[in-house]
Amino acid sequence: MKFILGKKLGMTQIYREDGTVVPVTRIQAGPCVVTQVKTKEKDGINSVQFGYGTQKLFRLTRPEQGHVKGIEHGGAGNTVRHLRELNTRDQATQVKRGDVFTVKIFEPGEKVKVTGTAKGRGFQGVVKRHGFHGSPASHGHKDQLRMPGSIGAGGVQHVFKGTRMAGHMGANQVSVKNLEIVEVRADDNELLVKGAVPGSRNGILFITTKDGDLQIEVVETPVEQTQEELTTESKVEEKMETQGEAVAVQMPETEEAPAAEAATQEESKVVNAEADSTEESKTESESTPEPKEEKTA
Numbered sequence: 001m002k003f004i005l006g007k008k009l010g011m012t013q014i015y016r017e018d019g020t021v022v023p024v025t026r027i028q029a030g031p032c033v034v035t036q037v038k039t040k041e042k043d044g045i046n047s048v049q050f051g052y053g054t055q056k057l058f059r060l061t062r063p064e065q066g067h068v069k070g071i072e073h074g075g076a077g078n079t080v081r082h083l084r085e086l087n088t089r090d091q092a093t094q095v096k097r098g099d100v101f102t103v104k105i106f107e108p109g110e111k112v113k114v115t116g117t118a119k120g121r122g123f124q125g126v127v128k129r130h131g132f133h134g135s136p137a138s139h140g141h142k143d144q145l146r147m148p149g150s151i152g153a154g155g156v157q158h159v160f161k162g163t164r165m166a167g168h169m170g171a172n173q174v175s176v177k178n179l180e181i182v183e184v185r186a187d188d189n190e191l192l193v194k195g196a197v198p199g200s201r202n203g204i205l206f207i208t209t210k211d212g213d214l215q216i217e218v219v220e221t222p223v224e225q226t227q228e229e230l231t232t233e234s235k236v237e238e239k240m241e242t243q244g245e246a247v248a249v250q251m252p253e254t255e256e257a258p259a260a261e262a263a264t265q266e267e268s269k270v271v272n273a274e275a276d277s278t279e280e281s282k283t284e285s286e287s288t289p290e291p292k293e294e295k296t297a
Contacts, residue, residue, distance in 0.1 A: 108184060110211065115206040134147070
C-alpha cells in the first residue's frame with residue numbers, strides 16, 4: 001500500500017513516444033512526514049497519520065503543537081499544515097514517526113485512486129444538478145421549461161427522503177479510481193496523472209494505491225521521544241550496566257596481577273621497617289636520664 005498527499009496545479013498535455021497526445025493533471029505531491037503510527041493493540045486500529053505542506057508552528061493551538069512536537073518540516077519553526085490518516089488494516093508498515101517520503105514511491109504506469117473535494121457550485125436547479133430534461137418547449141408550457149414538475153402523491157403530507165430536487169451542489173468528497181500515472185518528476189515533486197481529477201487548482205488531493213510498499217527515501221533528524229520510549233531505553237541501559245559489572249567481577253586474574261601484588265607487599269615491608277626504627281629511636285631517647293646540675297654553696 002502506497003499513499004501521498006498533494007495539491008492540484010492544473011491540466012496540460014504531453015506527447016508519448018509514439019506521438020499520441022495525452023491530457024494529464026499536474027499534481028504537486030509530497031514530501032510528506034509521518035506524524036503518528038497507530039497500532040491495534042494500543043489504539044484499536046492500524047493506521048498511519050502523515051502531514052503535507054508547511055506552516056508556522058505558533059499558528060497552531062497548544063494541543064496541536066503538542067501533537068506535532070519535535071517534527072520540523074520546511075525549515076526551523078515550521079511544521080506540517082495538512083494531516084490525513086489512512087487505515088492500513090492488517091498490512092504491516094515499517095514506517096515510524098518522523099519518516100519522510102516523496103513521489104519516488106510511485107512509478108509510471110501504476111493505477112491510483114485520487115480523492116479530492118469537488119468544486120462548489122452553489123444552489124442549482126434540477127436540470128444541472130440531476131440532469132432533468134425539462135418540459136417541452138411548445139405552446140402551453142410557459143415558464144415550465146426547467147421546472148422540476150410533480151414530486152409524486154400528496155396524501156402522505158411530506159416529501160420522501162432522497163427526492164431529487166433543487167439544492168446545494170458540489171463541495172463534496174469525490175474519488176476517481178484507476179487513473180494512470182504517466183510521469184513522475186522527482187526533482188519537482190510532481191506527478192502527471194492521466195485525465196481529470198476532482199477539485200479546483202491548489203485543492204488538496206489524496207493519492208493511494210493498494211499495490212507496492214511504502215519506501216522511505218529521506219529520514220529526518222530524530223524527533224523527541226515519548227516517555228514510554230525513554231523509560232524502555234533507560235531500563236535497557238541499566239540492564240547492560242548490570243551485566244557489565246557482573247562480567248567484570250567474574251573475570252579471571254591475569255599474569256600481571258601476582259607481580260603487582262608482590263610489589264605492593266615489598267612496599268608495605270619497607271614502610272613497616274622505617275616505622276619500627278623510628279619507634280626504637282624514640283624509646284632510647286626516653287630511657288636515657290638527663291644529667292642533673294650540681295648546686296654550689
